[in-house]
Amino acid sequence: MTDLEQEEGSNAVEAGRRTVVVGLLADPDTPAEVAAKLVEDLPEELSARVDDSITWDVRTMTHPVIASVQDPEEVLSAVAEQTANTDWDIGIYLTDLPMQHGDRPILVDVDHDRRIAGLSLPGFGPLLQHHEVRNAVVRLVADLIGSADAGLDHGQHHPSLLGRVAARLLQPVHLVRAGKGKHTRRYVTTPWLGRARLLAGMVRTNQPWRLVLGMRSALAAVLGTSAYLTINSTIWLLSTRLGAGKLVLTSLVSVALMVAWIIGAHHLWEHARDVGEREETALYNASTVLTLSIGVLVMSAAVYVLTLLGSLFFLEPSVLGSSLGRPPTFGDHLALAWMATGLATIAGALGSGLDSEDAVRRAAYGYRERQRRDEIGEDSENTTNPSSSS
Structure with a gap:
């Protein structure tokens, strides 16, 4: 086979490859910095660990989705609304807003129907945060395209056996399911150890x-x-x-x-x-x-x-x-x-x-915490002086 025939064959294969657009919607400040780093290595990671027959197009957008409202369902709905006008196949939201399911910190919310997910960065703790978030995003993308279960509750967001064992011991993750119309899956950590990691993650986010x-x-x-x-x-x-x-x-x-x-x-x-x-x-x-x-x-x-x-x-x-x-x-x-x-x-x-x-x-x-405090301050002023809002 000549070089020209090989090149034409390669081009034909490349033309037949499916392209999946993965969008990272990030809050300003720390989440935007994390997203910028993820863009550099995610395509290679997704090809190696999810599907190498797909051309992975990873994009980022920085936008403050929501601040003082901390209801996870409202946050996920706001993400879906924000990504509706994009050409993204999958949307993943990175926020430094700490969210909780009762007394359990939330790591990830996944909505398979709308093909979106939300990650709360503080829940991942202060150490190796970029590494852990990157691996979690890879597992979530695999889950959202239907090639594999995310398996975050089994420490599967760590590529190594040692990492999976450490994740189970140091950060036990549990899967919570909800009814129709709500998140498909929610991954939460334990009340005590999870909240300690959440607090440490919040401090790190504040830099x-x-x-x-x-x-x-x-x-x-x-x-x-x-x-x-x-x-x-x-x-x-x-x-x-x-x-x-x-x-x-x-x-x-x-x-x-x-x-x-x-x-x-x-x-x-x-x-x-x-x-x-x-x-x-x-x-x-x-x-x-x-x-x-x-x-x-x-x-x-x-x-x-x-x-x-x-x-x-x-x-x-x-x-x-x-x-x-x-x-x-x-x-x-x-x-x-x-x-x-x-x-x-x-x-x-x-x-x-x-x-x-x-x-x-x-x-x-950080930006998100300042915005949250500003909105709380405005609400307090309106409550104290109701005539000012009329």
Whole structure:
């Protein structure tokens, strides 16, 4: 067979291949980032693990589908409405909105009739989230085209045997079925371990490390105060006299004070509007506290390194030694930077009051959580001032 005949045969086979369009509808921020990464490797994964006779066309669209409404059925209906005007064969929604089935976190909702599915990213936990979501999406696509059961309740979204065993032990998933007109299948996790993973996933979605640059006034206050304290002879003496326990306690108290100040000054603490919202509100408040705590710790760590470098560079051994009454050691610089950073963090709490509430929320939360809080705030204002909405 000549090269020309081989090429014509290849083209004929290629022309006869079926094309399936898989659309990833993602919320802005973290889900959109996950979707962008999935587009790169999903076609190859789908060919290798689902059907290599199909040409897989994976597309993405970023759109905030729904925020304050957390009823899973309404979310899935909104997804179906959003994808109705596309040429997608399968639509999969990625959201950082935590959803629950009673007291069980929801991982995935699947609707075979409308060939759509919704994934709640926080439910997958904080570690290897992209890897787990990618494997779950591959299994869902196979399920929605009818080639295989998704099998998420058996850990089948993990390609390796070790991954499947670990999934069953660390994140037990259960299948819940519903009647006609509702989701065909819903995969949920356990109440206790699942909710712990959900909380950790919510914190990861908030990306607490963004707090360092997001709250510029607080960061400037911490840096300025730390620099001032570094050249204060009283702090030199105190830092070398205090034990390690008191230095650690100083840091913990300063972080706690800054977190409490940020929450109080910028109205980040939520209050349940009825008894049914208590658990959900507690989950969101816990997420806020953990997000801010990690963010402040990251900020303090960065300031500590800068303070230590400044101490080593600017403080001449003879000057520091004259105050200490002995030659300074590297440990003295470590203790000085630690104490200066701890005390400066308290000043950072005051500096955070100079940041606008919108700036703080942008630094502390992802897009979906900010939108949810904004809608809740609008509802509260309308309830308090009914005349304003008329």
